[in-house]
Amino acid sequence: xxxxxxxxxxxxxxxQNNTDMQVQRLTRLICLLIIFATVVVxxxxxxxxxxxxDDDLYVYENPHVHAGLNKEGIAWAFTTFEAYNYHPLTWLSxxxxxxxxxxxxxxxxxxxxxxxxxNTVLLLMVLRRMTGDLWRSGFVxxxxxxxxxxxxxxxxxxxxKDLLSAFFWLLTMWAYARYAExxxxxxxLPVLLFFGLGLLAKPMVVTLPFVLLLLDFWPLGxxxxxxxxTDSRPLEPKVSVFRLVWEKIPLFTLAAIFIVVTFxxxxxxxxxxxxxxxxxxxxxxxxxxxxxxxxGKMIWPHNLAVxxxxxxxxxxxxxxxxxxxxxxxxxxxxxTARKRPYLAVGWLWYLGTLVPVIGLxxxxxxxxxxxxxxxxxxxxxxxxxxxxxxxxxxWHHRQSILAVSxxxxxxxxxxxxxxxxxxxxxxxxxxxxxxxxxxxxxFAHNNLGVALAHxxxxxxxxxxxxxxxxxxxxxxEVHNNLANVLAAKGSVDEAIEHYYExxxxxxxxxxAHNNLGxxxxxxxxxxEAIQHYxxxxKISPDYARAHYNLGNVLTAQGSVDEAIQHYYExxxILPDWAGAHNNLGVxxxxxxxxxEAIDHYHEALRISPDYARAxxxxxxxxxxxxxxxxxxxxxxxxxxxx
Numbered sequence: 001x002x003x004x005x006x007x008x009x010x011x012x013x014x015x016q017n018n019t020d021m022q023v024q025r026l027t028r029l030i031c032l033l034i035i036f037a038t039v040v041v042x043x044x045x046x047x048x049x050x051x052x053x054d055d056d057l058y059v060y061e062n063p064h065v066h067a068g069l070n071k072e073g074i075a076w077a078f079t080t081f082e083a084y085n086y087h088p089l090t091w092l093s094x095x096x097x098x099x100x101x102x103x104x105x106x107x108x109x110x111x112x113x114x115x116x117x118x119n120t121v122l123l124l125m126v127l128r129r130m131t132g133d134l135w136r137s138g139f140v141x142x143x144x145x146x147x148x149x150x151x152x153x154x155x156x157x158x159x160x161k162d163l164l165s166a167f168f169w170l171l172t173m174w175a176y177a178r179y180a181e182x183x184x185x186x187x188x189l190p191v192l193l194f195f196g197l198g199l200l201a202k203p204m205v206v207t208l209p210f211v212l213l214l215l216d217f218w219p220l221g222x223x224x225x226x227x228x229x230t231d232s233r234p235l236e237p238k239v240s241v242f243r244l245v246w247e248k249i250p251l252f253t254l255a256a257i258f259i260v261v262t263f264x265x266x267x268x269x270x271x272x273x274x275x276x277x278x279x280x281x282x283x284x285x286x287x288x289x290x291x292x293x294x295x296g297k298m299i300w301p302h303n304l305a306v307x308x309x310x311x312x313x314x315x316x317x318x319x320x321x322x323x324x325x326x327x328x329x330x331x332x333x334x335x336t337a338r339k340r341p342y343l344a345v346g347w348l349w350y351l352g353t354l355v356p357v358i359g360l361x362x363x364x365x366x367x368x369x370x371x372x373x374x375x376x377x378x379x380x381x382x383x384x385x386x387x388x389x390x391x392x393x394x395w396h397h398r399q400s401i402l403a404v405s406x407x408x409x410x411x412x413x414x415x416x417x418x419x420x421x422x423x424x425x426x427x428x429x430x431x432x433x434x435x436x437x438x439x440x441x442x443f444a445h446n447n448l449g450v451a452l453a454h455x456x457x458x459x460x461x462x463x464x465x466x467x468x469x470x471x472x473x474x475x476x477e478v479h480n481n482l483a484n485v486l487a488a489k490g491s492v493d494e495a496i497e498h499y500y501e502x503x504x505x506x507x508x509x510x511x512a513h514n515n516l517g518x519x520x521x522x523x524x525x526x527x528e529a530i531q532h533y534x535x536x537x538k539i540s541p542d543y544a545r546a547h548y549n550l551g552n553v554l555t556a557q558g559s560v561d562e563a564i565q566h567y568y569e570x571x572x573i574l575p576d577w578a579g580a581h582n583n584l585g586v587x588x589x590x591x592x593x594x595x596e597a598i599d600h601y602h603e604a605l606r607i608s609p610d611y612a613r614a615x616x617x618x619x620x621x622x623x624x625x626x627x628x629x630x631x632x633x634x635x636x637x638x639x640x641x642x
Contacts, residue, residue, distance in 0.1 A: 023134060030138040031121050038120065038145045041418050042113050045155060046106035049426040052450050053306065054158035057083055059094055060103050063544065063574045068099035084269035084363070086261050089201040090161040108157045115163035116154045120145040122170040123378065129177050131219040136385040139406055143381045148301035148416040149294075150377075152370040155424040156306075161202040162374045168198030169205050169375060176212055180220045188247070195251055203262040204375075206255040207353045209248045214348055216244050218341035266363055273362040278310070285319035286310070287358040290368040291351070292322040297370070298377055301416050303437040306430055307444055310367040326351075333383075342386035349379025365443070427451035442471040446478045453485050461485050476505035480512045487519050495519050510539040514546045521553050529553055544573035548580050555583070560591045578608035582617060589621055597621055 050060055059065055064076045069092070077091035093111075101107035120141050127137035144150065153162040175190040198205040216222040222239045266272045297304065329347065337344035353376040359367070388405075392398050423433040431448035435441060445468035453461035465482035468475060483498035499516035502509055513536035521529035533550035536543055547570040554563035567584035571577060585600035601618035604611055 034142050034145050035117055041414055044421055045109040045113055048109055048424055050105045052427040052447055058158040065094045066098045069095045081265035081268050084266045084271035086265050087161050087202050090164055093160055093164055112154050112163055119166050126170055126173045139385045140381045142410055146414045146417055148420045149297055149370045149373045151417055151420045153374045159371050162371055165198050165202035165205050166375055168194050169208055192250055199258045203258045204356050206259055209251040210352050211349055214345045218345045271363045278362045283359050285314040286367055287360055288319050288322040291326055294373055304370055304420055305434045305438050308367045309441045310365050340390055343383050346379040346383025350376050440471050442468040442475055458485050458489055474505055476502040476509055492519050492522055508539050510536045510543055526553055542573050544570045555587050560587050563587045576607050578604040578611050582614040594625055
């Protein structure tokens with residue numbers, strides 16, 4: 001090589017290094033801007049409360065979770081089907097939050113926000129690595145971070161599983177991009193690992209192997225069937241389709257295993273709805289309409305709700321129109337796939353990732369849910385980011401038009417997200433808004449009633465429970481909740497009627513059995529109360545409240561030893577329950593175990609220092625202990641005799 005050639009090569013190398021450094025700096029700047037905008041919009045989250053929809057199940061009423069990380073909790077997380085799912089990493093995440101922050105909802109919300117920010121940055125980095133296009137990747141990431149449809153996944157503590165599974169989904173994509181550059185076992189193993197972790201966070205990621213196949217087509221370019229600018233003669237692909245499918249067999253196998261496990265969990269928990277309740281034709285119609293509705297809400301995000309009631313009857317023309325629209329779009333994007341592969345890939349990403357939650361297998365009673373779009377919308381965002389510029393090719397001032405349009409769109413979505421977040425302050429604000437934007441929503445009426453009752457607004461709660469029952473008379477949870485407030489205001493007989501109705505509709509409803517036991521006990525029907533407490537425990541052996549209540553009536557009956565066993569069981573489940581420690585102390589005292597009673601009175605006061613009843617019991621027990629010591633001391637006896 002001549003001296004001139006050597007100098008030229010050196011200059012090119014220096015210029016390339018300078019360009020790479022500029023791109024890296026620009027990438028960091030875009031990341032910081034997106035993070036800043038997201039934090040500004042979501043900064044209100046730490047002031048929000050828990051929501052009485054699954055937050056109790058996942059956090060504040062789950063003894064395994066709010067006990068923090070321990071051996072028993074970890075073992076439980078990997079063996080339970082609680083919440084009708086198998087997602088141990090999600091449980092561990094909530095346990096860690098409780099370990100670090102206790103039951104402060106603001107800190108749990110902050111964890112959700114941090115995961116959302118990490119997902120946003122990961123998405124940008126992954127797309128930039130795969131496509132080489134920083135600006136379009138940044139636009140997709142900004143849409144992902146700021147779109148109002150994603151508020152639900154971030155603002156709802158119980159939806160940590162969305163954020164956590166998306167985190168591992170994106171890590172899997174990053175690892176796969178590295179593997180595609182230089183395939184080998186060493187680079188394949190991280191793909192398998194991250195995918196497995198994603199499945200352990202939320203089984204919805206079962207569609208990821210399918211998405212990786214799409215990415216092989218675009219942007220990774222591992223499949224090229226036609227040569228652009230020729231007579232479209234077929235070319236040999238870089239990698240055969242058979243090999244691309246074959247290398248993903250381990251991923252598909254993992255996905256199949258988790259599909260079976262999830263199905264078993266949902267079936268065991270009673271979350272799967274029968275074809276009698278939701279006929280197949282109705283499910284298909286709802287699925288078609290939901291696909292189109294999600295697109296509509298992506299474009300015009302208004303009237304967003306935490307719960308969309310399932311409509312029993314869907315007009316045929318609506319379902320047919322939605323189905324025709326989906327078919328036409330699919331045909332169009334597939335027809336243009338050679339020239340504009342990003343449209344087909346983005347569209348199929350959207351369609352495919354929604355399949356597990358589109359309602360063909362109906363879990364729960366909702367028609368659709370905003371949270372289901374957390375990852376699927378990425379496909380549409382990609383199609384938008386790459387598709388619109390290609391359609392405007394040749395326009396004058398194209399770059400300016402795109403920049404202004406993107407800015408207006410992001411600002412509009414940001415404003416909508418800000419407003420939507422305000423509805424998530426607490427259960428009352430959330431369900432009041434839900435009732436404003438939906439109709440015939442018995443679920444929202446019920447949950448608003450629960451929130452109002454907790455706030456002491458009993459009369460308002462009764463109105464919403466009554467309206468829920470008007471809409472859906474067979475809603476057994478509502479009968480139970482209405483009975484609770486009726487009992488609290490002294491209408492015990494009326495409450496008992498609603499408890500019995502709840503149990504007629506759902507004989508294995510553990511809460512109704514327990515609450516009916518309380519009502520019967522207050523009427524002096526102790527034997528009947530014991531039967532219902534026992535039935536509640538039979539249905540749910542870890543139902544601490546039922547053990548506690550049964551212990552109370554057994555103590556009142558004089559069956560102290562049996563009562564003690566149930567108090568101990570309640571405390572095994574909820575170790576920091578001051579009332580259970582106090583009542584156990586009373587029973588132990590009655591059985592002559594004074595020292596043990598004193599220990600539990602002390603524990604009750606440690607948990608709740610202002611617990612007056614426990615303090616009075618402790619003082620009495622200490623006096624008795626002192627007298628007992630005097631009687632048992634021979635020196636004291638002698639002195640007393642003189």
